[in-house]
Amino acid sequence: xxxxxxxxxxxxxxxxxxxxxxxxxxxxxxxxxxxxxxxxxxxxxxxxxxxxxxxxxxxxxxxxxxxxxxxxxxxxxxxxxxxxxxxxxxxxxxxxxxxxxxxxxxxxxxxxxxxxxxxxxxxxxxxxxxxxxxxxxxxxxxxxxxxxxxxxxxxxxxxxxxxxxxxxxxxxxxxxxxxxxxxxxxxxxxxxxxxxxxxxxxxxxxxxxxxxxxxxxxxxxxxxxxxxxxxxxxxxxxxxxxxxxxxxxxxxxxxxxxxxxxxxxxxxxxxxxxxxxxxxxxxxxxxxxxxxxxxxxxxxxxxxxxxxxxxxxxx
Amino acid sequence: xxxxxxxxxxxxxxxxxxxxxxxxxxxxxxxxxxxxxxxxxxxxxxxxxxxxxxxxxxxxxxxxxxxxxxxxxxxxxxxxxxxxxxxxxxxxxxxxxxxxxxxxxxxxxxxxxxxxxxxxxxxxxxxxxxxxxxxxxxxxxxxxxxxxxxxxxxxxxxxxxxxxxxxxxxxxxxxxxxxxxxxxxxxxxxxxxxxxxxxxxxxxxxxxxxxxxxxxxxxxxxxxxxxxxxxxxxxxxxxxxxxxxxxxxxxxxxxxxxxxxxxxx
Numbered sequence: 001x002x003x004x005x006x007x008x009x010x011x012x013x014x015x016x017x018x019x020x021x022x023x024x025x026x027x028x029x030x031x032x033x034x035x036x037x038x039x040x041x042x043x044x045x046x047x048x049x050x051x052x053x054x055x056x057x058x059x060x061x062x063x064x065x066x067x068x069x070x071x072x073x074x075x076x077x078x079x080x081x082x083x084x085x086x087x088x089x090x091x092x093x094x095x096x097x098x099x100x101x102x103x104x105x106x107x108x109x110x111x112x113x114x115x116x117x118x119x120x121x122x123x124x125x126x127x128x129x130x131x132x133x134x135x136x137x138x139x140x141x142x143x144x145x146x147x148x149x150x151x152x153x154x155x156x157x158x159x160x161x162x163x164x165x166x167x168x169x170x171x172x173x174x175x176x177x178x179x180x181x182x183x184x185x186x187x188x189x190x191x192x193x194x195x196x197x198x199x200x201x202x203x204x205x206x207x208x209x210x211x212x213x214x215x216x217x218x219x220x221x222x223x224x225x226x227x228x229x230x231x232x233x234x235x236x237x238x239x240x241x242x243x244x245x246x247x248x249x250x251x252x253x254x255x256x257x258x259x260x261x262x263x264x265x266x267x268x269x270x271x272x273x274x275x276x277x278x279x280x281x282x283x284x285x286x287x288x289x290x291x292x293x294x295x296x297x298x299x300x301x302x303x304x305x306x307x308x309x310x311x312x313x314x315x
Numbered sequence: 316x317x318x319x320x321x322x323x324x325x326x327x328x329x330x331x332x333x334x335x336x337x338x339x340x341x342x343x344x345x346x347x348x349x350x351x352x353x354x355x356x357x358x359x360x361x362x363x364x365x366x367x368x369x370x371x372x373x374x375x376x377x378x379x380x381x382x383x384x385x386x387x388x389x390x391x392x393x394x395x396x397x398x399x400x401x402x403x404x405x406x407x408x409x410x411x412x413x414x415x416x417x418x419x420x421x422x423x424x425x426x427x428x429x430x431x432x433x434x435x436x437x438x439x440x441x442x443x444x445x446x447x448x449x450x451x452x453x454x455x456x457x458x459x460x461x462x463x464x465x466x467x468x469x470x471x472x473x474x475x476x477x478x479x480x481x482x483x484x485x486x487x488x489x490x491x492x493x494x495x496x497x498x499x500x501x502x503x504x505x506x507x508x509x510x511x512x513x514x515x516x517x518x519x520x521x522x523x524x525x526x527x528x529x530x531x532x533x534x535x536x537x538x539x540x541x542x543x544x545x546x547x548x549x550x551x552x553x554x555x556x557x558x559x560x561x562x563x564x565x566x567x568x569x570x571x572x573x574x575x576x577x578x579x580x
Contacts, residue, residue: 088414104335105422107328
């Protein structure tokens, strides 16, 4: 099957001599939910900028659904919908007009555009705001407007550059649901995000980029399997014995685990790959320590991300 | 979301895109008519009153016609070219400034279609202002019509040429000041020296020759020929010159769009 996105030897050198991309290769399969992650200035937005025709590449090739972005730009661009990081619509135009104008750029007739615009504006809770100038919308609404605009021509690939930046948690989760449904219907989604929880929740495959180089490109499951340890926080029903200071403690039966007390009623237990978490709860119970609730200390992907970036810096 | 309907031809898509840009541009200048259509109407009415009526009545004839009739074609043409230029310069730069030009850069719209859409928007405003000024002039003078064909050809070609100029200005502009420099320091002086208010036959021979280097002189005189049947220049040469400049500026503008000058990093 033709790749949704294929990037070969992509290089970008800016006018000031800064080499933002150092010959990256990247393939995204059709139907994938793909995350491109990396610290600020790593090259994520430059990569997506080149794919979106907003940044001029220095070297390399980009093909979208098998269409070369240079030699077959018309076909390639028709397959793509782009939601940029910053708002880039006319602040004085009405919501409805912005979406309808975008439809015209892709050749949709007025009738086709009207049907699709209503469908999307309703799905994204913007239908009631259709006659308002876009500058009157809240930040979250503006972001949803950009999603509606990008989807107006039913693209096969949707690129989202930091889609939920500055969006409150409730709205972020509703946008996740929208994107998941979109992906289930067959749209390939490529996103960049700083919320690694977002990538872990949504994406099937991930590439991590740093200093213009791909550090890793694999499935989320494969990446998470590389975690050697994971730390869990246990909130306890009652305080531990008086006089116990914060720091490493010994719990009978949990000798192979790293256990530390972080508060009177809170423990942290580091579990290595292959060690059972069930055993920890049983042993704590046997030791008379009742667990009220439990959670992972940090986002798993976040731990891996930091590790990989640090490894790349050292190398 | 990717259930595709019957594929459309590239031409059909580009035509819809062109219409979309033109409609968007017309909607823009109609929405802000107080800034786009009203000012030239007021300014030109003042020109008719002050130069045509008050001063013109003391001047008498110019080029064989009364002074008011002489200046009306030049003032109409002046309105057409400044508005065609201003519309594209401000709209395209505004889109660059707000980054909404990115919508077009991402889309499959061909650079020539983007250019044609913006230029047609400029022509639409230039022609609309030209019609408004013409209607106002009828209050002050009985306008003749020597050749409607010449009037239409010269109006459209001049509007296209200046819309292209406005487009190139907007491409290179990096701040709003940059789109006022050329109209203020180049277009306005050339217009005033382009035979709007006088026949160049009144000038000494040296300045007549210098005036022949002013492209606006050819547009004003060609338009005046269409209205009054009098001109200081050869009409065929003037129209040919307009066509050549339009071809050159169009090619340069498309090249700029393809390169993404001022738009792509």
